[in-house]
Amino acid sequence: MNSTTNQRLAQLIWNIADDVLRDLYVRGKYRDVILPMTVLRRLDSVLGTTKQEVLSRKESLDAAGILNQDAALRQAAGQDFYNTSLFLMKDLRSANSQMQLRQNFEAYLDGFSPNVQEILENFEFRNQLPRLTKADALGTLIEKFLDPTLDLSPSSLDNHGMGSVFEELVRRFNEENNEEAGEHWTPRDVVKLMTRLMFEPIADSIPDGTYLLYDGAMGTGGMLTVAEDTLTELTKDKKISTHLYGQEINAETFAIAKADLILKGDGRAADNIKGGPEFSTLSNDAFSNMEFDFMLSNPPYGKSWKTDQERMGGGKNITDPRFVVNHAGDSEFSLVTRSSDGQMLFLANLIAKMKNSTVAGSRIAEIHNGSSLFTGDAGQGESNIRRYVIENDLLEAIVALPLSLFYNTGIATYVWVLSNRKQERRKGKVQLVDATKWFTPLRKNLGSKNCELSDDNIETIMKAFHSFDEADPEVSKTFNNADFGYxxxxxxxxxxxxxxxxxxxxxxxxxxxxxxxxxxxxxxxxxxxxxxxxxxxxxxxxxxxxxxxxxxxxxxxxxxxxxxxxxxxxxxxxxxxxxxxxxxxxxxxxxxxxxxxxxxxxxxxxxxxEVSFTRHFYKPTSMRSLDEIRSDIRDLEAETDNLLSEIVG
Known part of the structure; x- marks a missing residue:
């Protein structure tokens, strides 16, 4: 399935939004209907061939009084999901009235397996049915998705292709609503850079085996899927398998992430992600007893975590071992930051999940804004996190990214790269890379985003990163760990x-x-x-x-x-x-x-x-000579005299 076909299918679905929802929803809300309907149409297409097997197995299980039926029904469906209603989507067209159509559609939704129910609930899709029914639009919507030209069946679209179509829709909706996109969607070019920074240093030496990937602020899940693809590409000559894990507090983006994995045929991975308002990574860690090989995140910047703090007992009463650690002779060394900004706690969360007993250890790539480099006084949480990271020799490099690279902000951003298995040449050292000048302008701005990292830009950054202390000192500098302490x-x-x-x-x-x-x-x-x-x-x-x-x-x-x-x-x-x-x-x-x-x-x-990029990479502007200043003054005086002469004359 080529990208042109994927784009065509995404455009057909996009057109449904304009055709059916234009007078019902504002443009930014189209996705509330289109994304869940796309998921349903694909799942319906996949389940059609085993529908009768599922119904027969359901009848048998009910007759036997078996309550835990999920595994058996998945087996009957031949998928990691199923539907036990009497309907396929095409059967819904036989309804005689809008009310009957809504009742049948709700029964159809109720028949899906628990993992799909979780997606529908977090999309809040059932809340859209009254509006669609009242406007007599539900039937039209179903007809549009059943159009033969929109073929989402496995016979014409494999799992990877379906995932690409869905990701394209998510991308379009995010760009259409760019103010919100920056909160939940990291540009794909940035993710590519992050994954290469994370994997490339050990790609040649990583042993065959199974590796766990984790994102504690996963948004729509794009980081995990790109990371999986990157690791597969870099280790294609090895026997490497991966399992994805993630957590996301926003209900809709969690639903998108879970749906994306199911659509890609990775239903088991979909079971390994947790989300919704009750699943805050800081106060309700869904993977508290797990360690991971590779971790990456783009946590929220400048966002209050006061609610989480209160749930955890208050700032001075937090005992979570992720945030209160043993360091420098202090068994209660606090990494707890100010309640106004919890972004660095996401880094502490990743560090707590690093593997210390394996050959490859763990590697981390996480995006932060500039405040993580210097905010917090000595002894406060932000500074303590930096101290803990650097004194334990975990920080490998920090890469300064170009401005205006994200959708809803033009602020400075940085990729932190961490490892507990540093190369010998990097031990006791930290590399700073100034990549702010390596970008490609966009033809058309996407919100605040006016540039991107092209493949050539990423190659340039990676070259500087790999060169380490031999790189051009104008763009890369290496320091001893103690150089950042005071x-x-x-x-x-x-x-x-x-x-x-x-x-x-x-x-x-x-x-x-x-x-x-x-x-x-x-x-x-x-x-x-x-x-x-x-x-x-x-x-x-x-x-x-x-x-x-x-x-x-x-x-x-x-x-x-x-x-x-x-x-x-x-x-x-x-x-x-x-x-x-x-x-x-x-x-x-x-x-x-x-x-x-x-x-x-x-x-x-x-x-x-603290880490001061400005101080280390500051390039003072040469002051103008006195002769140049005198010349400008004389020119201004002459111009003023001429004007006065014209006025007086």
Whole structure:
């Protein structure tokens, strides 16, 4: 079945929408009817030859009182689905009235197997019947789908061809309604790049066997099917089999994904995807006890997950092992992000499902927007996820994609590539690839999408990726893991208030009273709040100062001035020099020369990670010379003089 025939069949179905639904639905809602009807027509065509076998088996099973009939009826149908009603779609044409037609059609729908029922329920297709019946359009719709020129039977259209037709319809509807498309449909060119980034590094070495593919935000399922096709193509000389798994919260897109797999003859895979409003990946993980070989996702950006957070017990009470892990000596290291944006939790979900006991391990490709690179302060969830990923040496590369590549947004997007079986040359390293200039403009914009990744563009990106540290440094740079880390250090200054006494140790209540009655005075003595035992070693850098108390030199701590409290970000790679640590060297060099009485509160030091593409790939624009500026000014002055002369003249 060639692509031209697939396009022709998709166009015939598309025309049905214009012919039958134009005055009933706004254009963006055509798919509410057309997509489920396309599924039904194909399933009906497939089931026609075994209809009587299914009815006979159903009668036998009922007579024997057997309740769990699904497996036996699938066997009778010779498919992973069946219909036990008395009707095929062509039989519905004999109805004498619209009401009888609706009753027969509902009985026909009720006869489908549970997996098809799940598709119909998530499409909410039964909700369309009153409108179609009232407009006397249901019969016309059925007739159109039974037209001999629209042959969706297996004898003329194999499973792959049917899947292609259905995907073409989904693509057209998504592009027609492009604002919503970006939420559920990742452009196919982007998916191709992601799958190649995920598979190619190990395609030659991957052992024969069965591999599990997973998408935790699967939308219409396109990523999984493209990934399966890519893996098959890259390993065509090997004995490789795949099983697809996915989860999707949006009911309609879940229905599309499940229907697409069934139409492609992959009903078993359709049983392995879970979806609908009750199946949020974050709060209701459908595959909590499973690990996968390859995982990819395009999670929602900037979308609140507060409802999920509440279901999981609230931000500080979450105990899900995907999001509270053991790391850096902390058995409760939190990866929980702010409730306003949960996209990085989808990455944590994938990481929790990585295989650690196999030769190939697991590989991940996931799309994020720019905020995942830097949002979240040290110690907060977003930074902790970056820290967990990088310190466990899981991050292989981040690829910056061109702007305006998606349907409903022009924001910057990035592909994160992760592996727990890095090549030797990549261990301890992270590669950044700036692919923002490698794109092909579209002839016609699709919403916000004004460009695409051509095959040549993808080849260019893959070449840079595979070249690693030998790639052109203008577009690819390699860093040590620690280059992205930093310490967030709390810098404190002593409280100095007018009227404070030199050498006096103040109690907490006295300090509060002094704060209420006195103003800050830079020339006042620092207020002492604690005196340490004799023999305590002074450490001014960390808040232990020597001063006179009752005529003796004692080691003391000062009350901090909260208005002067500050912080510094110090790179993990800061050189210690002649000092005890990089932190100490930085403070002595950058802070103490300006504020000699400052100290570091070690109890507040936190480790953070961020990735700055802008800093690493920034190319400053050369400033114009003074001669060029003077020349422009003279030209403007001359032009102004000429205008004045014309006005005055």
């Amino acid at each position: 310490y967030k250090v709390a810098i404190e200054r002593p409280l100095r208030l007018a009227g404070a006494e030199t050498g006096r140790v103040y109690k907490a209540a006295e300090i509060r009273a002094l704060k209420e009655s006195s103003a800050r005075a830079d020339d006042a003595p620092a207020i002492i709040k604690k005196v340490h035992k004799p023999g305590t070693t002074a450490d001014p850098l960390h808040g232990l100062f020597e001063t006179l108390v009752d005529g003796r030199v004692r080691v003391v701590e000062y009350e901090r001035d909260t208005d002067l409290s500050d912080s510094e970000q110090i790179p993990l790679t800061e050189s210690a020099g002649d000092y005890g640590s990089g932190i100490e060297a930085f403070i002595r060099r950058e802070v103490l020369p300006h504020t000699p009485d400052a100290w570091v509160d070690k109890s507040k030091t936190k480790t953070g990670y």
